[in-house]
Amino acid sequence: MTTTDTTTKTAPVGETVLDARGVTMRFGGLTAVNDVNLTVSRGEIVGLIGPNGAGKTTFFNCLTGLYIPTEGEVRFKDKVLPPQSFKVTAAGIARTFQNIRLFANMTVLENVLVGRHTRTKEGFWSAILRGPGFHKAEAASRERAMELLEFVGLAKKADHLARNLPYGEQRKLEIARALASEPDLLLLDEPTAGMNPQETRVTEELVFAIRDQGIAILVIEHDMRFIFNLCDRVAVLVQGEKLLEGDSATVQGDERVIAAYLGEPFEGAPGAEEVAEVEAAETQAETTTDAAPGKENDR
Missing domain, CATH: 3.40.50.300 (P-loop containing nucleotide triphosphate hydrolases)
Known part of the structure; x- marks a missing residue:
């Protein structure tokens, strides 16, 4: 061992x-x-x-x-x-699951935006009326989501459906969605379940990078x-x-x-x-x- x-x-x-x-x-x-x-x-x-x-x-x-x-x-x-x-x-706690739990028919970007909902302050009426505050918050969420996709290496696939990603990239997306809630x-x-050695090594480096953010x-x-x-x-x-x-x-x-x-x-x-x-x-x-x-x- x-x-x-x-x-x-x-x-x-x-x-x-x-x-x-x-x-x-x-x-x-x-x-x-x-x-x-x-x-x-x-x-x-x-x-x-x-x-x-x-x-x-x-x-x-x-x-x-x-x-x-x-x-x-x-x-x-x-x-x-x-x-x-x-x-x-x-x-301030986020998690991933043993069995991947993505929204399969949503895009990569939309999956990460779902993770942002706990950090947005716009209420029901703001969403309905779509005033300046709503659009500002929406733009900020999209910007942060794209930053996270860049961080995990999926920015170029932001518009792809989550179900079309390879297994290892679905795991990365789940981590990006968890990070979207800005956890401590x-x-x-x-x-790394089901990953080959190269994918496991990439995941290891990603976890260290997350740790280095505090x-x-x-x-x-x-x-x-x-x-x-x-x-x-x-x-x-x-x-x-x-x-x-x-x-x-x-x-x-x-x-x-x-x-x-x-x-x-x-x-x-x-x-x-x-x-x-x-x-x-x-x-x-x-x-x-x-x-x-x-x-x-x-x-």
Whole structure:
């Protein structure tokens, strides 16, 4: 489980942006996340790893208001986050998803403009009457959206439909849309899933560039080379509990982490049935969330 560190990770770490305290999430009688503590600071990249069924995405959903934790609290810039995803976004947290959630029949530019809606102050009547204030705000949003597309390398495809982009570029677009909300914390859920080594390297450089803008980053990923090259700290979840947290060398060298990924039992390790139950509960909860009224199905 060794990797080669090909990138120098140097950035000043600032104030604590995210402070998750004792986060627990239960689905009925099943505990998917149990008493997890985690902090992320400005200018820091923190990784969250673990085998399938470890509760990583459930934990992400607790951080972003999709789920309300059964116990514990999530503090963002020292304030308890509201239990609604749109308010979490407005507070300054943005995320991407394990399964790409773009508006397939909208253009690349329009997808990014959707991400700007939490930062525009024009109200309903302004949009209806389309006065000077509306046009000024619209022009500013388009300018910022184009800047973000340039940043991720998609400016030349601004007028293309999102569904026509190659897979790797769809991932970039999702990141650009997340950045459009001007977040202080960016959560990336498996940003390199399905990518070839070259695309993964480009994504790594993009994440470093985002970090260098002072944005705190928390990332879930199964590509260990990517995660250990990228992150300042790595936390390991196994059966919803934090097994270990430390720098890349510490985590890579821990026998419990190696055993968890190789499927070998260690003291207190969950059985296959427990893992399957957690995965089923997470899938059911995701399906329920996606099917809720008001959810966009054109992805």
